């Protein structure tokens with residue numbers, strides 16, 4: 342979409358690098374990145390470093406779109422806080438879909454959702470703001486994913502799964518059909534979730550069981 346607003350990338354680490362590739366594939370104009378310090382990851386594609394904060398006078402909210410390049414790590418709400426703070430300042434976030442992802446026409450993606458390479462989002466799915474559907478993850482029919490949730494690489498969510506806000510579904514896990522996962526919970530990598538998971542709970546294993554954090 343060459344006629345859309347130029348992009349400023351927030352963050353300079355691994356997730357930002359993946360977002361950068363996504364932006365290039367989406368043919369978006371990239372102004373530069375904002376991070377605490379210049380990073381190695383951004384040297385090779387040579388993206389301009391804009392400083393450690395976004396100056397609204399130089400980059401007014403109405404003229405630019407943002408991309409959240411901070412990853413959704415376990416136990417960190419940095420990604421969510423950044424999104425909320427920049428929204429408060431009047432900025433909007435680009436919703437990005439990799440050209441090798443498959444998204445059903447009837448799926449709905451909210452602002453700032455990032456759908457990475459090889460991901461599949463099926464009919465009737467709903468993905469909340471600022472969530473990441475990472476590499477090769479699949480979200481099946483009529484599943485609802487909350488805001489600020491990270492569906493990590495290789496994860497399979499079967500039909501009608503409901504996931505709250507701020508959840509991490511760890512890499513390679515499977516959630517069987519019609520399961521609910523409460524907000525801020527974590528599903529450990531490689532788990533198979535066969536029972537509902539309450540909010541603020543860590544589950545791991547096959548079948549997934551609660552573990553104290």
Ligand SMILES: CC(=O)SCCNC(=O)CCNC(=O)[C@H](O)C(C)(C)COP(=O)(O)OP(=O)(O)OC[C@H]1O[C@@H](n2cnc3c(N)ncnc32)[C@H](O)[C@@H]1OP(=O)(O)O
Pocket residue numbers: 415475493494510511512527528529530531532545546554
């Ligand atoms: C592109 C990207 O990189 S996206 C990144 C995606 N990342 C992920 O999906 C990672 C998800 N995180 C995990 O799975 C983590 O291991 C967590 C959150 C489940 C647990 O992390 P921690 O609390 O630090 O656990 P820690 O490593 O100390 O291990 C504690 C115990 O749990 C076990 N354990 C840890 N993770 C798992 C897991 N996924 N399944 C089963 N057991 C596990 C460990 O073997 C250890 O057992 P032990 O005490 O018998 O030795």
